[in-house]
Amino acid sequence: MKPKIAIFSLTGCEGCSLAILELEDQLLDILQAVDIVNFREGMTERSWDIDIGFVDGAVSTPEDEKEVRKFREHSKVLVAIGACACLGGINTLKNHQPMNEYRTYVYGDRADWFPTIDAQPISAVVKVDYELPGCPMVKEEFLRFVKCMLTNRPFRPPANAVCVECKKQGNLCLYEKGIICLGPVTRAGCDAICPSFGSKCEGCRGIVSDEALTAAAVNLREQYDIPLERVLADMRLYGAYQEKTLP
Numbered sequence: 312m313k314p315k316i317a318i319f320s321l322t323g324c325e326g327c328s329l330a331i332l333e334l335e336d337q338l339l340d341i342l343q344a345v346d347i348v349n350f351r352e353g354m355t356e357r358s359w360d361i362d363i364g365f366v367d368g369a370v371s372t373p374e375d376e377k378e379v380r381k382f383r384e385h386s387k388v389l390v391a392i393g394a395c396a397c398l399g400g401i402n403t404l405k406n407h408q409p410m411n412e413y414r415t416y417v418y419g420d421r422a423d424w425f426p427t428i429d430a431q432p433i434s435a436v437v438k439v440d441y442e443l444p445g446c447p448m449v450k451e452e453f454l455r456f457v458k459c460m461l462t463n464r465p466f467r468p469p470a471n472a473v474c475v476e477c478k479k480q481g482n483l484c485l486y487e488k489g490i491i492c493l494g495p496v497t498r499a500g501c502d503a504i505c506p507s508f509g510s511k512c513e514g515c516r517g518i519v520s521d522e523a524l525t526a527a528a529v530n531l532r533e534q535y536d537i538p539l540e541r542v543l544a545d546m547r548l549y550g551a552y553q554e555k556t557l558p
């Protein structure tokens with residue numbers, strides 16, 4: 312029996328679901344190994360008998376809360392894909408604004424038609440078995456995850472920081488140019504794509520570990536005289552929810 316897979320979306324741009332459809336070279340192989348039984352963005356049929364449910368998007372409305380509980384109830388394994396689902400992501404920017412103000416700004420006098428709540432990762436509402444972070448998620452990591460599930464091997468996310476991949480690429484560190492970069496505290500797995508193209512890491516894969524935070528605090532102070540708090544202040548783009556939970 313092939314595993315039955317579903318791909319769901321909550322509040323987000325659905326770019327992570329789209330990333331699956333963009334796996335053009337591998338999609339046919341994947342479809343030989345699994346049955347996709349529920350995927351609003353890619354098919355009309357719907358089944359709720361699901362082995363692995365992937366969810367992109369954050370819980371950002373009362374409806375999202377109901378939906379994610381339903382996804383959990385019907386999925387043997389539930390996987391958060393992308394920064395929105397894993398961290399709350401870019402949606403959490405609204406958590407720092409007065410709710411009435413942003414609702415009125417977006418919806419005007421119809422604001423009451425669109426109930427909202429503070430944005431949060433799906434793990435704040437239901438148990439999540441695995442997380443594939445990133446904005447969007449890294450397609451190669453998704454493929455590695457699917458292969459692990461199909462071959463009953465454990466899936467482990469990278470345990471080091473983006474800086475490790477960045478240094479392997481031979482990039483000049485952006486701190487040398489006076490640019491604050493979140494690479495020292497962010498989970499690797501994206502091949503340091505942003506600093507490799509000259510942009511700072513914005514932390515879309517989330518904080519890697521408390522150990523990385525401790526090491527970064529020492530290194531950044533000693534090498535560049537920059538306090539960790541100054542670096543973490545830049546986390547707000549994706550990590551506003553995670554920022555609140557830091558020690």
Ligand code: SF4
Nearest residue numbers: 323326393394395446
């Ligand atoms: S993580 Fe990024 S690409 Fe994925 S749904 Fe959220 S905003 Fe879109």
Ligand code: SF4
Nearest residue numbers: 474477484485492494
């Ligand atoms: S540019 Fe960023 S990711 Fe690269 S080594 Fe420097 S701090 Fe780390």
Ligand code: SF4
Nearest residue numbers: 501505512513514515
């Ligand atoms: S370098 Fe940072 S912001 Fe860019 S993809 Fe990797 S984790 Fe995300």
